[in-house]
Amino acid sequence: MLIVKKFGGTSVADKEKIFNVARRCVEDYKNGNEVVVVLSAMGKQTDLLLAQAREINPNASKREVDMLLTTGEQISVSLMAMAMNSLGVPAISLNAFQVAMHTTSVYGSARIKRIDVDRIHSELANNKIVIVTGFQGINSFGDYTTLGRGGSDTTAVAIAAALNADACEIYTDVDGVFTADPRLVPNAKKLNEITYDEMLELSSLGAGVLHNRSVEMAKKYGVQLVVRSSLNNSEGTVVKEEIKMEKMLVSGVAADKNTARIAVIGLEDQPGVAFKLFNHLARHNINVDIILQSVGRNGTKDISFTVAEDSVEEAVEILERHRAGSLKCHKIDVEKSVAKVSIVGAGMMSNAGVAAKMFEALYDVGVNIKMISTSEIRVTVLIDEIYVEKAMKAVHDKFSLA
Amino acid sequence: MLIVKKFGGTSVADKEKIFNVARRCVEDYKNGNEVVVVLSAMGKQTDLLLAQAREINPNASKREVDMLLTTGEQISVSLMAMAMNSLGVPAISLNAFQVAMHTTSVYGSARIKRIDVDRIHSELANNKIVIVTGFQGINSFGDYTTLGRGGSDTTAVAIAAALNADACEIYTDVDGVFTADPRLVPNAKKLNEITYDEMLELSSLGAGVLHNRSVEMAKKYGVQLVVRSSLNNSEGTVVKEEIKMEKMLVSGVAADKNTARIAVIGLEDQPGVAFKLFNHLARHNINVDIILQSVGRNGTKDISFTVAEDSVEEAVEILERHRAGSLKCHKIDVEKSVAKVSIVGAGMMSNAGVAAKMFEALYDVGVNIKMISTSEIRVTVLIDEIYVEKAMKAVHDKFSLA
Numbered sequence: 001m002l003i004v005k006k007f008g009g010t011s012v013a014d015k016e017k018i019f020n021v022a023r024r025c026v027e028d029y030k031n032g033n034e035v036v037v038v039l040s041a042m043g044k045q046t047d048l049l050l051a052q053a054r055e056i057n058p059n060a061s062k063r064e065v066d067m068l069l070t071t072g073e074q075i076s077v078s079l080m081a082m083a084m085n086s087l088g089v090p091a092i093s094l095n096a097f098q099v100a101m102h103t104t105s106v107y108g109s110a111r112i113k114r115i116d117v118d119r120i121h122s123e124l125a126n127n128k129i130v131i132v133t134g135f136q137g138i139n140s141f142g143d144y145t146t147l148g149r150g151g152s153d154t155t156a157v158a159i160a161a162a163l164n165a166d167a168c169e170i171y172t173d174v175d176g177v178f179t180a181d182p183r184l185v186p187n188a189k190k191l192n193e194i195t196y197d198e199m200l201e202l203s204s205l206g207a208g209v210l211h212n213r214s215v216e217m218a219k220k221y222g223v224q225l226v227v228r229s230s231l232n233n234s235e236g237t238v239v240k241e242e243i244k245m246e247k248m249l250v251s252g253v254a255a256d257k258n259t260a261r262i263a264v265i266g267l268e269d270q271p272g273v274a275f276k277l278f279n280h281l282a283r284h285n286i287n288v289d290i291i292l293q294s295v296g297r298n299g300t301k302d303i304s305f306t307v308a309e310d311s312v313e314e315a316v317e318i319l320e321r322h323r324a325g326s327l328k329c330h331k332i333d334v335e336k337s338v339a340k341v342s343i344v345g346a347g348m349m350s351n352a353g354v355a356a357k358m359f360e361a362l363y364d365v366g367v368n369i370k371m372i373s374t375s376e377i378r379v380t381v382l383i384d385e386i387y388v389e390k391a392m393k394a395v396h397d398k399f400s401l402a
Numbered sequence: 403m404l405i406v407k408k409f410g411g412t413s414v415a416d417k418e419k420i421f422n423v424a425r426r427c428v429e430d431y432k433n434g435n436e437v438v439v440v441l442s443a444m445g446k447q448t449d450l451l452l453a454q455a456r457e458i459n460p461n462a463s464k465r466e467v468d469m470l471l472t473t474g475e476q477i478s479v480s481l482m483a484m485a486m487n488s489l490g491v492p493a494i495s496l497n498a499f500q501v502a503m504h505t506t507s508v509y510g511s512a513r514i515k516r517i518d519v520d521r522i523h524s525e526l527a528n529n530k531i532v533i534v535t536g537f538q539g540i541n542s543f544g545d546y547t548t549l550g551r552g553g554s555d556t557t558a559v560a561i562a563a564a565l566n567a568d569a570c571e572i573y574t575d576v577d578g579v580f581t582a583d584p585r586l587v588p589n590a591k592k593l594n595e596i597t598y599d600e601m602l603e604l605s606s607l608g609a610g611v612l613h614n615r616s617v618e619m620a621k622k623y624g625v626q627l628v629v630r631s632s633l634n635n636s637e638g639t640v641v642k643e644e645i646k647m648e649k650m651l652v653s654g655v656a657a658d659k660n661t662a663r664i665a666v667i668g669l670e671d672q673p674g675v676a677f678k679l680f681n682h683l684a685r686h687n688i689n690v691d692i693i694l695q696s697v698g699r700n701g702t703k704d705i706s707f708t709v710a711e712d713s714v715e716e717a718v719e720i721l722e723r724h725r726a727g728s729l730k731c732h733k734i735d736v737e738k739s740v741a742k743v744s745i746v747g748a749g750m751m752s753n754a755g756v757a758a759k760m761f762e763a764l765y766d767v768g769v770n771i772k773m774i775s776t777s778e779i780r781v782t783v784l785i786d787e788i789y790v791e792k793a794m795k796a797v798h799d800k801f802s803l804a
Contacts, residue, residue, distance in 0.1 A: 018458065082455060098544055
């Protein structure tokens with residue numbers, strides 16, 4: 001088997017942790033597997049380097065910031081190779097130039113274009129464990145780039161795809177993907193399997209152990225992922241295209257408290273009103289989530305929508321600025337103490353009544369629904385923030401996820 | 403003018419020092435020069451990385467150690483580019499891959515083979531200050547190498563040669579090359595000029611502000627060096643092939659206390675005795691300096707020689723081991739409290755009596771000479787360590803160096 005294993009910064013934060021990871025990889029190697037390891041920078045190294053850059057130049061060029069940050073993973077991969085060597089196993093570290101890992105040219109948020117596999121293959125053929133820097137690439141100018149948030153996961157998936165690996169294991173500090181956040185729903189259960197689409201919905205709902213980009217890439221290239229703990233040997237969760245026939249209706253419940261509702265009351269009932277409203281917001285890069293339009297009094301209409309809590313002030317300020325001009329309305333209301341609760345499951349596509357079952361669960365515990373939004377494999381409701389835990393437990397129980 | 407400027411680790415140890423260097427380079431740039439800057443790793447960074455490696459694996463592979471160490475210069479060049487940018491000047495950092503800087507494959511002590519200059523030229527053509535990592539290279543396997551002690555000086559000279567630069571400035575914490583160590587000889591004088599050969603003799607005598615390798619390379623490619631202070635604007639010392647006609651007989655006086663004398667007494671007077679003796683030492687990589695052979699008692703001969711103080715124990719141990727076998731002798735004496743004092747000067751080549759004048763100076767102050775060694779441009783004597791200062795001052799005055 002050819003196995004790609006990815007470990008994040010906390011898994012390589014010190015000598016002891018580096019050796020834990022090394023032993024884990026050496027075990028696979030000694031069982032006859034070819035092993036490629038992808039690492040992030042140690043612990044808080046990236047943050048420390050960024051602080052150093054800010055001290056020198058608060059507006060440092062992104063090209064130079066990437067040049068600085070890429071040293072972080074180079075340190076962790078070389079130390080890991082030394083650790084594996086000291087365990088008696090041949091290992092070699094490679095950075096983005098050595099692989100080479102070709103990306104687009106956008107510093108700070110580059111996308112992987114192509115990975116040369118010759119060097120990795122020849123080192124594997126030499127019976128070495130190959131340790132590759134995550135998060136970084138090189139662009140067509142021959143300069144370092146970084147992939148942005150979740151970058152090392154993406155590196156691992158891209159390498160697994162390029163090598164046609166048999167497995168791609170993403171190690172985290174939890175046992176896998178759960179039916180709900182175990183801190184909020186104590187009887188939440190670890191999922192053994194989940195589809196790419198379900199994983200995508202869950203990560204975009206803030207419940208993600210994987211970044212969307214890596215899941216999207218895994219889906220595109222059919223790379224089967226395993227999310228598992230670096231702290232123990234439990235099986236983890238397999239993320240793949242199709243899961244077994246007797247699949248569950250609902251895979252998980254997620255909550256997102258970072259949301260606020262804005263209600264624009266008493267808009268003129270004319271064509272183009274909604275367009276104008278959301279165009280103002282889009283031009284300031286404010287992302288709008290759930291939208292609800294209803295008929296108001298005296299031939300007017302009301303439009304409500306949710307935004308992330310940290311952009312609510314700016315959104316209201318923009319709307320107030322246009323009230324006298326293009327946006328005639330009676331008043332603008334804001335409600336911050338709201339939260340989204342969602343159920344996700346590939347099973348609900350072909351199954352009517354899933355949404356109704358969720359609403360029933362909330363009714364049973366007296367939680368009022370303020371807004372509703374649905375996709376093919378997701379139902380989201382907006383409720384008062386104080387009821388989040390109660391709502392999650394009720395929904396979780398209703399779908400017998402525990 | 404195209405100027406290559408090299409700054410060591412202490413010159414870029416913190417934010418303030420980085421900006422000092424940046425301002426100095428920006429000044430040259432604003433005066434219309436093309437500027438290439440070569441940097442070492444910040445302060446004690448290289449030592450810290452080595453300590454981290456030793457903690458993980460005391461016998462870490464040199465390949466991985468170089469992979470680790472090369473992050474040091476990459477950090478300093480990227481931060482320097484940010485500093486210059488914040489002073490409003492376009493600058494770009496380049497590492498050994500980006501230049502590219504081709505070396506032999508010997509990790510830890512590689513030698514520069516070839517430098518590609520296209521990238522540097524095109525960045526200079528874009529009106530940028532180009533900041534290059536010193537000390538590091540890449541070998542034919544596409545792996546990082548490091549150049550060993552004095553590596554960044556060598557990088558600077560090699561780049562100056564490859565670019566056919568008009569000047570190569572090596573910045574240190576002293577004002578230049580002195581006629582003697584100012585801590586030992588208070589009236590020592592800064593030299594305005596010195597030849598490559600004189601500089602080579604001085605550095606090998608422990609008085610060097612430049613490493614021999616960089617001076618050898620400068621001589622080979624005719625790169626005129628300037629050694630000057632990073633702390634002030636004084637002129638420094640120019641190192642070049644020929645200096646002005648009215649050159650001094652003697653350029654400088656140097657002392658080296660790191661030496662010990664071993665005397666092998668009562669060897670058989672037969673062919674091959676000296677060969678056997680020094681062959682034993684050479685096979686253990688022990689460098690022998692001054693050698694003196696004299697006739698001993700009863701048809702035997704005595705051989706005395708000096709070695710560095712930290713290898714004297716090993717040398718004696720090796721010789722004792724062979725005493726019963728190939729190396730028959732009466733006894734082996736060791737004297738550790740000795741020191742070498744040397745005068746160096748291209749002028750002495752065509753000038754008889756220079757050595758005699760030095761011996762006279764020592765006689766005047768009652769210092770006994772234990773051994774003598776000469777080259778075309780150097781006279782070295784071995785004396786008791788306690789007389790070093792007195793001897794240096796006497797010689798310095800005799801040749802009117804102050």
